[in-house]
Amino acid sequence: MPDRARIQFLYTGGTLGMVGSPRGLEPGADVRGEIAALLRDSGLDVSSGFSEFHRTIDSSNVTPADWQQMVDHLRRHRDEYDGFVILHGTNTLAHSAAGVSYALTDFGRPVVFTGAQVPFGMAGSDAPGNVLGAVEAVISGAFASVALFFDGVLLAGARATKVSALDMRGFASPHAEPLEWRSVSVREEPDPLARPQGWKNPLPYRGHDIAVITAVPGMSAERFRAMTTPRPSAVIFRTYGAGEGPGEEEGLPEAVGELVSGGTPVVVVSQSLRARVDLGRYAAGEFLRRAGAIGAEDMTFEAVYTKLMFLLSQGVDGQHMEKWLLTDLAGEVSAPRPAR
Structure with a gap:
């Protein structure tokens, strides 16, 4: 990566951007502002862009069409940024990370999904730590594939599963070790997430029963x-x-x-x-x-x-x-x- 990494955040919705209301948690936080302040105070040498999904949603309502929207967005902006952080609700975060993984085996850029169990601005929020960790993983140069960062751990995008809605360690990878990236300053070959097969020129996701x-x-x-x-x-x-x-x-x-x-x-x-x-x-x-x-x-x-x-x-x-x-x-x- 260049000295000053260019990262785009794609905000799809989810708990990290919610606020309390009489009806319970609902979207309403200034996610763009929270991230700008977080990066400013972090000391990380990055420039960032911010884009909201075509519709910000509770991830319980994500569909295969939404996975395709993510894939299309990433491909459209691939050459503008060195990496991407996708901010996503936790309920279907592992589904989306896996779905995007299959469609982007030839992408050549790091894409890290993350979210939070507790929204920005609330006591004990894990949103700042998860977002900063995802950024650090992207700029590490250790991989150029799809991953999921949560509670200090980086998992392969197609290996994660949600294991808790109560604990901060919301995701696990039952059959694969977490990815090592903190000690890597320059990406080594082969990419730890790369696989020889992949799928060339995939057709768009369509809904199937x-x-x-x-x-x-x-x-x-x-x-x-x-x-x-x-x-x-x-x-x-x-x-x-x-x-x-x-x-x-x-x-x-x-x-x-x-x-x-x-x-x-x-x-x-x-x-x-x-x-x-x-x-x-x-x-x-x-x-x-x-x-x-x-x-x-x-x-x-x-x-x-x-x-x-x-x-x-x-x-x-x-x-x-x-x-x-x-x-x-x-x-x-x-x-x-x-x-x-």
Whole structure:
């Protein structure tokens, strides 16, 4: 990076920009002013720009169209800045970081998502520390990819998951170590976030109907069928442990198999925070493997959901979904086993 780094902040909304009201927290803080004062007092040698999203929203309302708006904005302003900080609500922060990661594997600029559990200006706010940490990560020169900074820790953008709405440590990366950047003054090759595959010239995100079903004791095949009628574009089945599910439930293996044979991919993720899905490890997961379901390895739920949305937007069909889902595009999966 040059001596004086040029950074743009993209404010999409979220807790860090909220103020108290009779209705509860709602948007209203002077985020631009807060950041200007923060940078002025920090002593960091940066110049900054500030842009508000096309609509500032609670992140609970973020959609794939919003991910595409972020991607388009970043590509449009790529050559004007050395890096970007995206200010985002925490509820879907990990989804957006993963979604943007898949679409920007060739971007060549650091992009750091951050947010806050407590708004600017409130006692105990973590917003100043998170914003300054994100800026320092961007100007470190240690990477040129998408990451997420929160509570002093930098995580790969497609590896993070939200683990708490109460503690300042709101995010974790269950299967990948935090990124080291503080001790790096000049970016070394290879970039710690870079992956050889990526996706060249991705098509825009489009909305697709992805059904998310959680296995619970006593669930019925009838309920599973009802939740997949009409037939969705893809199904994420949140099962137990390493991918075990209620295979003794009459009709459930057939219901999964009918979806797969009809072209709807069924992807199995674990409800456990730390797990690696292996549908051949236990007999209780074997029925899913026989039915043609895809084990999501050690990807987070956020990474799987956004990757399915990305791949469907690229026109990947059910026949080729396993190959691409298990291909590491943006650092989201650890050395996946070869597809069947």
